Amino acid sequence: MRVATAMLPEAASSQDRILVTNTAVIVLDGASAFVPVDVPTSTYVDTFGNSLIDGLAAKPQIPLADLVAQSIKETSSALDLHPDAAPSSTVAIARHDDEGLDLFVLGDSQIATPHGVYVDTRIDGVAQEERARYRARLAQGYGFDETHRELLRALQAEQARHRNADDGFWIAEAAPNAARHGLEVRMSLDTTPWLVLATDGAYRPMRHLSLDVWANVAKLSGVELASLMRDLDTWEDCEDPDGLTLPRAKRHDDKALAVIRYG
Numbered sequence: 001m002r003v004a005t006a007m008l009p010e011a012a013s014s015q016d017r018i019l020v021t022n023t024a025v026i027v028l029d030g031a032s033a034f035v036p037v038d039v040p041t042s043t044y045v046d047t048f049g050n051s052l053i054d055g056l057a058a059k060p061q062i063p064l065a066d067l068v069a070q071s072i073k074e075t076s077s078a079l080d081l082h083p084d085a086a087p088s089s090t091v092a093i094a095r096h097d098d099e100g101l102d103l104f105v106l107g108d109s110q111i112a113t114p115h116g117v118y119v120d121t122r123i124d125g126v127a128q129e130e131r132a133r134y135r136a137r138l139a140q141g142y143g144f145d146e147t148h149r150e151l152l153r154a155l156q157a158e159q160a161r162h163r164n165a166d167d168g169f170w171i172a173e174a175a176p177n178a179a180r181h182g183l184e185v186r187m188s189l190d191t192t193p194w195l196v197l198a199t200d201g202a203y204r205p206m207r208h209l210s211l212d213v214w215a216n217v218a219k220l221s222g223v224e225l226a227s228l229m230r231d232l233d234t235w236e237d238c239e240d241p242d243g244l245t246l247p248r249a250k251r252h253d254d255k256a257l258a259v260i261r262y263g
Contacts (some may be wrong), residue, residue: 001096004259006225008233015041016199016256017049023060024095025258026052029109029199031088031171039079044087048075048172056095064093064104068172069179076174083164088173090120091182092197094260100189106182107171110203112196112214113187120183122169127158135247143242144250152249194218195260201253205232208246218259225257 003025005018015030030045051071068091090107103111103118110119134151162168170181196214206212240246
């Protein structure tokens with residue numbers, strides 16, 4: 001397994017994380033709690049990520065849903081967090097063994113493969129009116145002003161009503177059973193020479209700019225991935241600073257990409 005990664009900004013200033021072991025790559029995309037809490041999002045994703053790594057070290061063949069559930073429980077206990085009052089994170093995990101590959105996705109980080117893209121889009125079905133409202137205003141040229149931020153708060157409040165619920169979406173937060181609702185895929189190593197794991201801050205502008213040809217991305221080195229990240233940031237700054245053509249919550253979202261090559 002050969003891994004190339006890039007993040008923008010670096011982890012010290014980002015809520016994204018990329019973690020690599022001998023057999024697995026994990027990508028996380030943290031989000032702040034919907035209500036004020038004393039635990040920073042960075043602390044949550046670091047604690048959660050370390051628990052995932054420790055869990056894989058202790059039980060290399062643990063089912064990934066069990067691993068994620070265990071790590072949510074351990075993180076919630078360590079940080080004294082409770083459902084609906086905690087930071088959260090997406091999860092994308094790729095792990096290989098002698099017989100094949102296991103993929104796990106929870107939330108809207110994605111794993112691209114030669115066979116298709118695996119991503120959990122359930123959050124897109126929640127708060128559609130609120131999302132349409134802020135996007136329409138961006139399309140009118142108002143940009144990321146205070147009214148935009150008020151509309152985002154309304155969007156987040158509606159999302160909170162449907163988080164980790166059957167009528168909404170599932171995410172790693174403080175409820176271990178959320179892991180039981182992740183997307184799990186098993187595939188052959190023989191037919192899967194590469195994977196690309198990405199947070200939405202990376203793949204959404206790539207998709208908008210038709211740069212999401214994942215077989216090509218899978219050939220890039222870490223230096224080339226970092227250059228791609230900078231190009232995306234430059235486009236956001238110079239070509240679409242107010243979200244006119246690519247409506248989004250803020251000018252720049254944290255970006256993370258991990259390329260895995262097998263064989």
